[in-house]
Amino acid sequence: MDESLLSNSTTDNSTLSKENEISSSFESQISTKIDLKNKIIDSISLSLNEIIRDNKARGKSSKQDIFYLGFIPPISISEYIKNLMKYSHMDISSLIVSIIYIDRFCHKNNYYLTQNNIFRILLSACLLSIKFNEDIIVNYKTYSEIACVSVEDLTNLEFNMYLKLHFSLKVKYDLYKSYYKYFSNYSITKKD
Numbered sequence: 001m002d003e004s005l006l007s008n009s010t011t012d013n014s015t016l017s018k019e020n021e022i023s024s025s026f027e028s029q030i031s032t033k034i035d036l037k038n039k040i041i042d043s044i045s046l047s048l049n050e051i052i053r054d055n056k057a058r059g060k061s062s063k064q065d066i067f068y069l070g071f072i073p074p075i076s077i078s079e080y081i082k083n084l085m086k087y088s089h090m091d092i093s094s095l096i097v098s099i100i101y102i103d104r105f106c107h108k109n110n111y112y113l114t115q116n117n118i119f120r121i122l123l124s125a126c127l128l129s130i131k132f133n134e135d136i137i138v139n140y141k142t143y144s145e146i147a148c149v150s151v152e153d154l155t156n157l158e159f160n161m162y163l164k165l166h167f168s169l170k171v172k173y174d175l176y177k178s179y180y181k182y183f184s185n186y187s188i189t190k191k192d
Helices: 002-057 077-088 092-109 118-133 140-147 151-164 173-191
Strands: none
Touching: 002 077, 002 092, 002 118, 002 173, 077 092, 077 118, 077 140, 092 118, 092 151, 092 173, 118 140, 118 151, 140 151
């Protein structure tokens, strides 16, 4: 009788050990995904800041249009992106697609990124990316609160970005993959 109690105890410990091992593996995978997500956000922020510095050094200024802010918000691009992602529950893939949209937007419209327009351009591109790629129903009131803009401004920003993208929101997988790879390695190459 004592042996059967001992064998059940051993089985329970073995089961617990396996559960702990699985849990530890799962936590490690989540940690790796979070680290990669933060690395990509930091890489995108570094890249956008570099573009803005280059544009400023070359004397390129913002067009005073719907995307232009008369002041520079007291938040870093990195923190702005993290807030957008946190409160909108945006996936990292949608963030990368939004950067592709920003590149298209600038290229198609001879547009230059500056401290005065980056936040509204980011917001517009992220909103389009979320709606097009994640099939999420967007609550404009929530997004306007996240970004500190009125619902009317938010809808106008989104519509203007969509127009200036010439209604082109599809992104080929190879293009997405190249941006993903670039931003996954961006900070490493910049530190060398």
